[in-house]
Amino acid sequence: MSDQIELRIGTTSIRNFLSYQVDADLYCADHAFTLELANPEVEIQKGAACKLFVNGELALTGIVDKRHRHCDKQGRTLTVGGRDLMGIVVDAYCEEFVSVQGKTIKQLAQMLIQANIKTGRPALPFIGRVPIVGETELQGKLKSRRRRGTADFLSFFDVPQKVAQIYPGQTVFQVLQMYALSRGVMFFGLPDGTFVFDEPCAGGDPDYQILFTQDGTGNALSADVDEDISRAYSKVVVIGQQQLTNPLELDAGTTVQTKGSATDPSFPFYKCFVQVNNNDSQSPNLHSRMILNKMRHDSFKLEYEMPGHSQNGRNYTINRLAAVIDTVHGIRGNFLVTGRTLKRDKRGAYTMLRLGLPGLVEQTGSLSRGGK
Numbered sequence: 001m002s003d004q005i006e007l008r009i010g011t012t013s014i015r016n017f018l019s020y021q022v023d024a025d026l027y028c029a030d031h032a033f034t035l036e037l038a039n040p041e042v043e044i045q046k047g048a049a050c051k052l053f054v055n056g057e058l059a060l061t062g063i064v065d066k067r068h069r070h071c072d073k074q075g076r077t078l079t080v081g082g083r084d085l086m087g088i089v090v091d092a093y094c095e096e097f098v099s100v101q102g103k104t105i106k107q108l109a110q111m112l113i114q115a116n117i118k119t120g121r122p123a124l125p126f127i128g129r130v131p132i133v134g135e136t137e138l139q140g141k142l143k144s145r146r147r148r149g150t151a152d153f154l155s156f157f158d159v160p161q162k163v164a165q166i167y168p169g170q171t172v173f174q175v176l177q178m179y180a181l182s183r184g185v186m187f188f189g190l191p192d193g194t195f196v197f198d199e200p201c202a203g204g205d206p207d208y209q210i211l212f213t214q215d216g217t218g219n220a221l222s223a224d225v226d227e228d229i230s231r232a233y234s235k236v237v238v239i240g241q242q243q244l245t246n247p248l249e250l251d252a253g254t255t256v257q258t259k260g261s262a263t264d265p266s267f268p269f270y271k272c273f274v275q276v277n278n279n280d281s282q283s284p285n286l287h288s289r290m291i292l293n294k295m296r297h298d299s300f301k302l303e304y305e306m307p308g309h310s311q312n313g314r315n316y317t318i319n320r321l322a323a324v325i326d327t328v329h330g331i332r333g334n335f336l337v338t339g340r341t342l343k344r345d346k347r348g349a350y351t352m353l354r355l356g357l358p359g360l361v362e363q364t365g366s367l368s369r370g371g372k
Contacts, residue, residue: 003309003349005342006053007035009064014042017344018077022052022060025339025354026188026200026318027297029173030087031060040069040078049126050082054315054342058192060084063126086189088124089113092172099165112172124172190319202358206323206334208311210304210353213327221305221350225329232295234267237274238284260284262292302326302335302355309342309351316340316351321358334358 005022007014016038024031033052046067052060066081092112100108114123166175173187180187180197187197211218240258262285275291302324309315320337339354 002055003344004053004055005035005344006056008051008053009044009048012042012044014039019345020342022054022342023339024060024190024318024341026186026336027338029090029177029189031062031084031189032081032087033060033062033083034066034079034081037078037080040076042078044078044080054309057315059315059317061192063087084189085127086173086195088127089173089176089189089195090171092124093168094166094170094172094175095168097165097167108175112166112175190317200338200358201319201321201336204321206321207314208316208320208322208337208353210306210322210324210326212304212325212329218325219306219311220326221307223305223326223328224301224303225326225331226301226303227299229267229299232267232299233264233271233273233292234269235261235263235272236288236292236295237261237272238288238291239274239276240284258284260286260288262288264292264296297338297356300357302331304353304355306351306353308349316342316353322353322355324355 004015005017005020014035014037018036018038020033020035022033044064044067046064048064050062050064051058052062062082062084064080064082065087066079068079068081070077070079094112098111100111112124113127177187185197185199187195189195210220212220212223238260273291273295275287304324306316316337318337318340321334322337323334325332335355336358337353338356339352341352343350343352
């Protein structure tokens, strides 16, 4: 398979680039791209909706955020950049105090994403123009027991959520992510624009094979292994308090203490982390597990440089498993592709794959390129 990047904006199709970088990261809310055009005369406007294809396969649905034009004695250059649709959710702020006590996540999402006639708030731009489904299967196929739909993409989470009030200054992403984390899952976006509430891939057959050897007979061009336990712990304890609010409970109005913990048996020695967090009574165990998983993710990272943008007819993408045999560093096993960056420069086309331990639900999904 050839390594072909195509940018489509309306009826315009651009395939010739001097350089590019296309990012996707499971633990970064918004995915970004930067393209240096070979033909700077092409007209591209800021705020234009776009689609990015890799080898004919849709890889990103997003918005053009940046345009940089340069001219010198050697000629003119044009560089454009942008993010996927999750960038809209990351940038959108809640403007008013809104009580959401007892609302389902479906109602919460409709309140934040769709137009609100009473307050005059418009719908978030662009998101309503593409299919959005409440999907936990990575290939975008709904399970038979779940209803198909577009606007009600969170219908299968139709249970009361614990967020009591939305405050001005919170972003739409922060509110929806808060709900996801309280249920022990992540809220993240795939490069094609799909929004997902789920745990990262934890098992199954690997899609990619990575072989790195000292004699250069493998398919990986370079390898980096980053291990750092300075901020990791063997045990995480989350302690909080909750006031009972159910009027049917005899003890309604009283305050109860909540506590949860999670341990990492692979940590080399005992080291306990304690956080005081006033969550609902069901969340301390989930929060402690997510904090521990974040530590595990941050303490062990792999990165491999691979030629081209695909392997055996499959484009490199996130939330897939890769089988790694690294004889130089003594690493063997299946790891999760947490990030991938497609690049083209003077060296040609290649891909940086970032790998981590499978199945970690963690809070770094709150990171964004806007720093929110």
